[in-house]
Amino acid sequence: ISTRLVVDRDFVVSDLDRRIFGSFVEHLGRAVYTGIYEPGHPTADERGFRGDVMELTRELGPTIVRYPGGNFVSGYNWEDGVGPAADRPVRLDLAWASTETNQFGTNEFMEWCKATDIEPMWAVNLGTRGPDEAREFLEYCNHPGGTALSDLRKSHGVEAPHDIKFWCLGNEMDGPWQICSKTADEYGRIAHETAKLMRLVDPTIQLAACGSSQHNMPTYGKWEDTVLEHCFDDVDFISLHTYFENRGDSTPEFFGCIEQMDVSIKEIVAVADGVAARKHSTKRIMLSFDEWNVWYKARSINDLRKPGWPQAPRLLEEIYNTEDALVVGGALIVMMNNADRVKAACLAQLVNVIGPIMTEPGGPAWRQTIFYPFAQATRFAHGKVLRPVIESPSYEAKSHPEIPYLCACVVDDESTGTTTVFALNRHLTETMQLRVELRGLGTSRTLDHALALHHSNMKATNTKDAPNTVVPENNPHVQVDGETILAELKPGSWNVIVTT
Template identity: 50%
Template sequence: MNTMSQTSIKARMIVDKSFRIAEVDKRIYGSFIEHLGRAVYGGIYDPGHPLADEHGYRNDVKQLIQELQVPIIRYPGGNFVSGYNWEDGVGPVDLRPKRLELAWRTIEPNEVGTNEFAQWTREIGSEVMMAVNLGTRGIDAARNLVEYCNHPGGTYYSDLRKQHGYADPHGIKTWCLGNEMDGPWQIGHKNAEDYGKLALEAAKAMRLVDSSIELVACGSSNTSMATFPQWEATTLDYTYDEVDFISLHQYYGNQENDPANYLARSVDMDHFIHTVISTCDYIKAKKRSKKDMYLSFDEWNVWYHSNDADSKMDPWSIAPPQLEDVYNFEDALLVGSMLLTFLRRADRVKMACMAQLVNVIAPIMTETGGRSWKQTIFYPYMHASVYGRGISLKPVIDSPVYDAKDYTDVPYLDSAVVHDEENEHLTIFAVNRHLTDALDLNCDVRSFEGYVIEEHIVLENDDLKAVNTADNEQVKPHSGGNSTLDGGMLTARLSKASWNVIRLRKA
């Protein structure tokens, strides 16, 4: 794309190493694997595949996940967990029961369970965020699962794990107290009072088994819930002293085919985060607490392409294709802006899980028994995860703005900045939301004396609807971005509707 032929708008930015927000918790680059569709069976696990390892896991998928450097993966759900008996997924595989899976109306064969998943995450260099069933189960099943996973031995459940072939404890640190319990669609749905009481008692029992674990209480399923944000206030009123995080979930779509409005939806995400932080701080003040409540945005993504197709699915099959969104270029731009929102809120957003990782609304797609490939959203996710580690800095931005259908004063320039002090790198992430004009950025980086430009990565495409398939990768990044640095002033041209990663290093 020839950006020089585009008309342009101008924006200014100041980046200073003293404008610190917080250290980025690497877990904001987490993901999610649910027993849903082909996420597990045909996705990460495909024992008949020519590239499967001795345990049945696809090595090609492993390599793609390792490119993303995913630090933590939420498991086993999602809506699935609210009807799941964890005991079904341990022990000899040939003795495990097949169950009707009510959340997604399939049959769950239980070939993959807790031990297999924990082993797989270790092999790919990740950790498990384990969710417990507070829908059809409760306190007893939750504390038994912690004992099974984390106790060294000498008790019924820890010795059962050893009998199942796993002598060492899995040491799972992060645990979710149920999933979307405010949702009427959830098996075992509860009101805020009942959930708060149950979550409190489950948390206390789980911590008695292992005092080192971190716990995530269920927040609202999304901002459109009638109970938001009172749900958070009531839940935290009960659980504030016993949990470490409150969860947030949000998906966006472009059903109206309005790209300008769609690319502004990260403004809504920022408002969502702000409201939840305010609610947390209200409960903190009410309780006269010294503890800050952190946020776990443990479900987020674009999700709308596959909804109609899935509604026609016949029930009660094993691992049918479900929620297999095929993402386009404009989806990648919004995913990039959502990641930038997390970075600018790094003081309070400490975990986030893109939902999901493989096949199901995912950056990675596979053919069962066949090929694998990168969706368009793979790239901003990868760039943020690989380069967005260090200290999040607050950029001071002066950008032209626009009004969209649902939002006003939306900046054309969306940006976040991360300083890797240890390796002496500065990374400027930037999205140009303008659909027709390039953006000429003038950025003051004089506090980073002696730095030079290492590369300017760009993700761009003239067609907002361009997609990637196994046969044709239409949307992929290049390192031919247009930027210069002179006297501490960075000048960059950001092409229309583009994702940019400008990397500086100490010379």
Template identity: 50%
Template sequence: MLSASFRLDPAFTIAPVSRRTFGSFVEHMGRAVYTGIYEPSHPTADADGFRQDVLALTRELGVSIVRYPGGNFVSGYRWEDGVGPVADRPVRRDLAWHSLETNEVGIDEFMRWAEKANVEVMYALNFGTRGVQEALDVHEYLNHPSGTRLSDQRRSNGSDKPYGIRMFCLGNEMDGPWQIGHKTAVEYGRLAVETARALRAAEPGLELVACGSSHSSMPTFAAWEAQVLELAYDSVDYISAHAYYQPIDGDLESFLASAVDMDHFVNSVVATADSVGARLKSKKKLQISFDEWNVWYLKEFQAAPPTSEWPIAPRIIEDQYNVADAVVVGSLLISLLRHSDRVTAACQAQLVNVIAPIRSEPGGPAWRQTIFHPFALTSRLARGEVLRVEMRAPLYATARFGDVPTLDAVATHDDATGDVTVFVVNRSLTDSADLTVAVAGFGRAFRIAESWTLSDDDLTAANTEQNPDRVVPRTNGTAWVEDGELHASLPPVSWTAIRLSPA
């Protein structure tokens, strides 16, 4: 039995919980849109063709903001193809995912879906085959009230009021040679700053996200951020970060410690951005939009043979997630919350079917994957201020990251209700852990309001269409509070959330 502890105090805070931390991502890729959020022939489809079962799960997941329409897809996307009468919309090749895009769903349809889901939209602009003019045109269509050609076109298409999108991504992964229109840092930085200036002339107060590195293993990592920000620092508000994780060669110890890499990624980007800001003598602190992150069995996708066909909505990277994957997702959410002073937006990629917490079948059911649960509970329970946690826990050895703490945690405090919520992961493959959390610093007695643990003796267990609730969080009956201390026993390879309320 392992032993771990930390102390919480309401005076030691990191930053408020940003609701945008609990974002998602819908790309025109695979079955994310067609037979994912949209399937007019489905028994649950509403008048607009949206699957109400998927909408209900999206609301339950607690998604706050959704990045759209890509992803790699956006670097070849012509937004004009997706507006106006559906019968007149062209079918186009999507070079990013080697499929056909029917454009049956475009801006207006997606904005209607977002309203039903009660989510904000983070709109990604095409910086691959387009640039400044496209950004101004789509902004005019989306946000200008009326009296111009494109705003009046939107109104004639059924959306009298502007959509009021606040957050725009200036392209996607432009550092990647796989990206249509791939650019050097200087080429991209120049385009980003000119587009940002034009957009701000059209509408001051927009929040703009510059492309950071596609992942921290890119050969240009940090140098890319530095060169881009030397040009665009004063013109943007965010720099993006993307990261995906999977077990390599069966190395579960390192996989369970994936948040160590996310911590290092965030710290490195912050250090790089702040260095540029210091050189420019700027008082502004850039934020990070971690707008793609998840577990993704990428090597299996890369090993798949290429196809010469051009299908519509093919089954692409529909990973089935297990218990270990869910624990890692829970730990990545801990990392994101821990960095709430700088990571103020994040998007788990993606929402449905494509490496997603929600799965659906054409004409059939929708269900929660294992990774759905830590996201939904963290989104629901993380409120107020993020508290500093200094964990005391045994270390264990990993091949990728060296010695890392066996337990990792973050906590939040909602001053309005007095609630304190602890999120903790036990990475040990073999040992349970006795956790003690000192909470006397709050000056009040607490009771256990709710306690959830996701674990299973079979780490490969997954939720399927036939058995959608094989893996679910269960009440942790070991949690108790006495004499200013929270105590709980945490199983091996587990993620736990415990909410304390004033007694």
């Protein structure tokens, strides 16, 4: 099939906010314990941080990481995770039916963020707790000193304030599974009051209100409308969550999720701007897609909870295959193409729990298939997203009425002269002949990289024993001629073409 992609340097969607390449570490299963933190592991440093996981995290390149939950945060007492480790209480984690030792907490996570050069995104507990604990925790973290809580931080060995900027006001408060879930009115009021108190402690912070936990929640749309009615003036972001599923085991249907993500972004923008209109406000609420990924295989009751209150059990350990990586790549393209409103996002999660990185306790760490599109996007997407005009044949699916075979975006970095094309060929049997016209970006461009992620088996996976089954390869069938790129894209492939 033939497709065409045209961009013009003057037709810009927006600067890309690199916070859209975020990830997520929750106290859940083996995300923290035997994931990022495993004292005694052969690669662990003196703080217990696994060196192999830090190295893979740097290669993956997330810019911001959400912590400590997720559902976990709605029952979490921040005080349990600070101070001398020996004095920290062991608690029941009701969200994941696990035992939480609290050996890893706030200051450990901040240390880990520094070591991996990652910005923290912090969620406060608006389930069992409320505005007062949120403002206390913020004072502990961000106030320079001279008050009981900031001096408590100093007594824990952290002299300088953490200066955490990005705060989520709770997690999935619309979900009946959430500890102390709320109606939209209840949550909107609490979000408003919490934001008020937190901004009084530190006016420099940015705040995200919880949106719907899935686009198919019964209150989707109405929830955001009501919540923002209460806290429009107090927050900078509304969150979106989505987990893509391939329950019908059909790759073409599965690709419809990518289009659905685009629809959800546009719907929530419309709702937020509708609230702005009612309030006669020029303010625009931005979107934080702070949980997204493929997740449907490791979702049985045994994947969500194990009997006997185990510590760091194997939960949500989704094994990703080729088609999952293509969907993750497509989702990244969609978010980049919506860079004017999506200003933060978190691939949920980072390690072991629905993660691009897997580990064995005491053993190796390796990259799942979804690692690659994410790592390539964080590595190559810098600068401005250009508005793509796409000509492509499409197909009809139950999941979406019209799915173009080509899904693509172009990011241009004026500071280096680098222009990168990310393209997914959603045709499963035909090679795509793609013509890209990079108008106004210089007539003598050269090709720096042409990379493709493809495997003839959509169910192929990377495992501990065969970690390199699905890996990117060079694509020799890409030519640059003046401002035109001619590329042959394999059926069912994710592609990155970098030119200067």
